[in-house]
Amino acid sequence: MAWSTRELAELAGTTVQAVRHYHRAGVLDEPEREPNGYKQYRTSHLVRLVQVVRLRALGVSVRAIRAAAHPEEELHAVHDELSTTIERLQRARAELAVILQHRVPPDTPSVFGAVSGDLGPRGRALLTVMSRVWEDEPLGDLGALAAKPQEYEADFEMLPEDADEARIEALALRVAMAVREDQARFPWLRDPGAVSPRGKRTADAVVAQAFAENYHPAQIRVLARANELAQAETE
Template structure:
């Protein structure tokens, strides 16, 4: 018994177009033709077509199907490679689902790194943007430390975020003076914050340059002046402790 192209495709659960393509790329042998010119497919063609369809359903690229041999061959390296790729895909899907669960639980913007989802709703768009940049250059440990630091906001953060670009020197000095003790306390409690890029995966210099560029482009001139003033104050000697006794 011989089958037409349409009959063969129906038996294999595929399409005539696919059968013709497999002929074109050399995966399926061309059958003999009857006197009327019609192709006559036999059992061997059906078996080979089923093999091709099965491998394709498993995710094997057609470019590799020919190298995988016939049904009596042992599974080769292509199958092992495919299995490893699928394992990596499953791991990625599970990771994405876990991140989505965190985002949904905290109702955080989807673009925010999942590490910052718990605190993202209390941050401004500018702060979220900075976090996105920081998370790409800092180590996982530093990102975690940074998240913990953000979970303890203070009043000066809101003032700094609201500082207008045309703030005068007095306003800048006043805000910097108020932020200084808060920053010093944070640094004492979190030593890593003195040099958060120290263990950056691509090196401290690269991380520092990237973070600095983000700050320069995201903050307005008055805010940058506050940061510069803070840096100057931090490099100065801290005030001597009051050693008077009661």
């Protein structure tokens, strides 16, 4: 018994348009025709069409089906691609969960989701920049530090741009104490640029630029002096 194009498509679970497309693409042989011009498909056509439909459903492209001498090779490639896609989607889903749970702005890295609500635009901006400089464990450490209240924060935020050197020095001493505690907890903070996958020079330059654009000169002097004091203590 032979089948028409419509009958073949129905048996294979596809459409007449798809059958014609597979003919044009060279993955399904043309059948013989009756004297009246109608196509007559045989069992071999049905078997091949079912195979093509199945491979397409599994994500194998028509071009790959046409080129593959052994379809299982393409299936391995599709499997690897799907594994990568699934991992990416799982990460995206986890980040979306954090964004929705903590109402985090979409541009804020999910690792900072639990603390982002307590930060102002400047704090979120700095953490976003840092997320492009460090990865994985360092980012987790920065998230822990962001969640930790600092006793000097209010005075640092209220520091006037024309603060005198005595006030800057006094505040730097307080900041340095916290810096030393943080460095004892997370030793990589003694030279943070050294653990950046972008390299120390780039990391230091990016962070310095971000701080320069988000703090006024008096605050920058406090941070620089606090770092000097903290480093001197460890030497």
